[in-house]
């Protein structure tokens with residue numbers, strides 16, 4: 001955990017921060033309690049509250065009576081009737097460690113001046129993540145149900161509560177005349193997931209999926225469902241109830257917490273199964289660990305364990321301080337960690353072919369958010385944790401980071417380790433791990449659906465085939481609509497496929513097909529680079545072509561190199577190429593899926609043989625202009641010759657022109673060149689320059 005920032009130094013600083021915190025906490029209280037729509041995680045909220053407490057402890061003179069640390073919940077919502085509580089409904093003090101629990105018991109011992117050998121019995125039970133509700137029975141009939149509200153005034157939810165089957169409408173004859181039962185209204189995790197799915201489906205049916213109201217977690221779903229103006233809506237929400245206490249009573253049918261809870265159970269109220277009474281704090285802490293371990297498997301969310309002093313006469317003497325009773329304590333689970341079951345390990349294939357293992361978890365709420373997946377990063381991480389599906393794991397969620405597995409509680413090194421798949425789950429190609437790398441990658445670059453879009457974009461891009469009009473968005477659309485799977489498909493696009501895609505798309509389709517046709521005999525360097533073979537950039541592609549001449553020759557030698565040391569050595573001998581590039585080439589051509597796509601592609605296109613451009617000539621690096629009619633050369637051929645000699649070819653004469661090649665009937669350009677003092681040669685002169693090049 002990050003260490004807290006330093007406390008303010010001066011009264012002014014402290015007062016300013018307290019004011020800021022009060023406003024911020026009030027805002028989040030409203031969002032959470034009144035609107036059932038929290039904007040930050042519980043952990044982030046709790047951090048604000050703790051910061052407020054720490055500053056108040058350091059500057060006690062600044063603590064106001066209306067400080068957030070003295071308040072419960074938030075003001076009741078306006079759409080429900082407000083009713084005062086007969087007894088205030090309070091919150092609970094929190095503990096986050098065993099030491100804090102021990103301090104709690106010590107404080108009680110001191111307060112009650114207990115002898116050292118006097119035992120302090122405690123009850124322990126899960127702290128259900130719902131909303132508290134007070135049920136008032138008069139003459140053993142349910143007459144009113146109130147939410148906690150701000151602790152003093154609650155919201156009347158009597159009609160809503162009548163729809164909850166867990167809540168008895170009447171008490172048996174042995175119940176006192178007046179009795180307020182207090183407990184949590186909650187929603188089970190499964191029901192919460194179904195409710196959210198239903199709300200989304202309804203919004204979709206109404207054509208407004210974007211505005212679908214969905215709840216952040218089961219607690220908010222329960223609160224939002226109970227606090228409905230129309231109880232008919234509440235009736236459709238599967239709410240449950242667990243009793244854990246009481247408010248005003250005309251009589252108390254027992255002398256301990258455990259006795260009254262037993263009565264509540266006998267009267268028909270659901271009580272948490274894990275509820276129990278313990279003779280000392282150590283035994284209660286053991287129960288805390290047991291409850292924590294089964295947390296993810298409970299049908300409902302809990303965020304801690306509540307301890308209460310069992311003896312009611314002691315509870316009465318201890319009373320209340322601030323917003324919470326002195327005789328009870330909420331021992332919270334670490335806010336950002338939880339235990340759950342690893343159901344499966346799935347492999348996701350990234351857009352560049354990286355295989356990432358993802359942990360599928362039994363859903364568990366951590367810091368107010370339901371977590372169902374965690375990242376496992378890579379094969380090393382799986383080995384480090386020694387995880388297998390079925391294991392109990394501890395997950396951690398910090399801020400907006402993807403949840404992680406931090407510990408494997410079922411670790412057993414005698415077991416066979418989980419085996420990373422040897423093939424890509426998307427396309428079945430070999431999954432390979434390069435030497436010295438942690439990542440495992442799909443080698444089916446040309447065929448893998450996960451990589452398809454990126455590969456095709458790369459193939460058509462500026463630095464590769466440079467197909468005009470076939471941009472990133474175009475490719476995305478074509479892939480989505482199933483027109484493109486592999487690069488060869490680009491050359492099979494038809495007018496019939498393209499025309500319906502655009503209104504008045506005739507010109508567009510014709511232009512696109514023309515620019516595709518223009519690349520049927522691509523430059524071999526661009527072509528090889530465009531295949532997206534790992535580690536084969538355009539410089540490497542050029543070196544390979546310089547050495548082997550054609551892309552077909554490269555494919556042949558790489559294929560042979562799979563089990564021929566001599567062929568491997570031949571590749572490694574190429575300038576600038578080491579074992580990593582060699583291995584990548586071999587893996588690419590060894591993958592049968594790629595071979596198929598390669599053969600298919602070469603049935604559509606015929607890359608040119610490599611032409612060595614770096615011959616030295618007197619025109620290398622110079623700018624050449626051709627004009628007039630050449631007798632023995634086409635203009636294109638002359639241009640290619642110049643480029644092969646490393647010259648730039650320009651269309652017009654300027655101060656930068658070094659040489660003008662003037663054919664028959666040369667006109668104004670020749671004149672201009674002569675005036676500018678540019679060297680001028682005729683066709684024969686040009687051929688002599690070409691012949692002289694080394």
Ligand SMILES: NC(=O)c1ccc[n+]([C@@H]2O[C@H](COP(=O)([O-])OP(=O)(O)OC[C@H]3O[C@@H](n4cnc5c(N)ncnc54)[C@H](O)[C@@H]3O)[C@@H](O)[C@H]2O)c1
Pocket residue numbers: 028029031032033038039040041042043045046072073090091092125126127128129130131132133148183184244245303306330368
């Ligand atoms: N994310 C946000 O913006 C935001 C804002 C406000 C509050 N919160 C969250 O709400 C909680 C604070 O609210 P709070 O003041 O109600 O405190 P609390 O919910 O932590 O504890 C008090 C409540 O626990 C309930 N409870 C559950 N099981 C119980 C049991 N077995 N025995 C007794 N009581 C039991 C009672 O209803 C009681 O009122 C924190 O978890 C906080 O993170 C979050």
Ligand SMILES: [Zn+2]
Pocket residue numbers: 349424425426427428429442443444448449450
């Ligand atoms: Zn794949």
